[in-house]
Amino acid sequence: MKIYDRQGTPNAARIRIVLAEKGLDRQVEFATIDLVAAEQKADWFLALNPVGKTPVLVLEDGLALSECTAITEYLDNLDGRPVLTGSTPREKGLIHMMQRRAEILLLEPVDDYFHYAIRALGAAVEPWRQPEWEGRGEWGQRRGAEAIRNLSWFDEVLRDRPFLAGDRYSMADISLWAGLGFGRAAGLQFPAYLGALAEWEKRFEALPAVIGRSGKELLPQDLTRR
Numbered sequence: 679m680k681i682y683d684r685q686g687t688p689n690a691a692r693i694r695i696v697l698a699e700k701g702l703d704r705q706v707e708f709a710t711i712d713l714v715a716a717e718q719k720a721d722w723f724l725a726l727n728p729v730g731k732t733p734v735l736v737l738e739d740g741l742a743l744s745e746c747t748a749i750t751e752y753l754d755n756l757d758g759r760p761v762l763t764g765s766t767p768r769e770k771g772l773i774h775m776m777q778r779r780a781e782i783l784l785l786e787p788v789d790d791y792f793h794y795a796i797r798a799l800g801a802a803v804e805p806w807r808q809p810e811w812e813g814r815g816e817w818g819q820r821r822g823a824e825a826i827r828n829l830s831w832f833d834e835v836l837r838d839r840p841f842l843a844g845d846r847y848s849m850a851d852i853s854l855w856a857g858l859g860f861g862r863a864a865g866l867q868f869p870a871y872l873g874a875l876a877e878w879e880k881r882f883e884a885l886p887a888v889i890g891r892s893g894k895e896l897l898p899q900d901l902t903r904r
């Protein structure tokens with residue numbers, strides 16, 4: 679299997695955690711995509727994923743899977759013992775819903791903040807807004823504020839369960855964690871008073887698939903100074 683991604687980006691991190699959880703790290707070859715140089719918008723890459731985003735997992739038979747959720751479903755079910763996407767209908771439904779909420783309420787607004795409030799990936803990817811754009815990303819600013827507000831909902835959920843979909847972690851928690859790290863790296867100031875969320879983050883970072891890797895191996899550092 680081959681993965682096209684860029685180490686240190688939030689969506690690459692999501693899949694790298696899945697690979698570690700499933701013990702699949704060694705069965706995958708990585709190819710780095712230069713996101714700042716817009717390699718993800720080149721014709722050869724768009725033939726793999728017309729959305730022009732990473733990661734993409736290419737299987738031995740040539741099938742190219744994009745979207746972290748689809749890639750996670752595939753990897754989690756390869757050994758017939760899914761642990762991140764649920765095994766009963768109830769678990770699957772709940773995990774899918776929580777995962778999507780982590781995207782809608784956090785990852786997507788943070789991504790909009792990154793692309794429309796700060797310089798993001800730069801001129802090769804977003805030429806239409808250079809250089810006049812600086813400081814004018816009002817919509818991006820509003821999306822950043824939404825991401826901050828939405829964190830309270832996750833805090834409330836995590837007050838009465840250790841992980842978003844219950845007693846064990848799932849792909850929903852991976853998405854939430856990636857959203858938090860992405861937001862911080864993009865310069866969003868998340869409130870410190872959300873105690874249940876802070877405890878959950880410690881629990882998540884102590885998981886065998888994550889421990890010791892939460893620094894720049896997995897997450898972006900400072901995205902505000904490009």
Ligand SMILES: N[C@@H](CCC(=O)N[C@@H](CS)C(=O)NCC(=O)O)C(=O)O
Binds near residue numbers: 687730731733746789
């Ligand atoms: N919904 C997609 C999001 C993918 C995504 O936004 N990837 C980022 C890297 S973290 C990317 O490739 N960005 C390049 C661009 O926006 O041109 C997924 O789940 O895989």
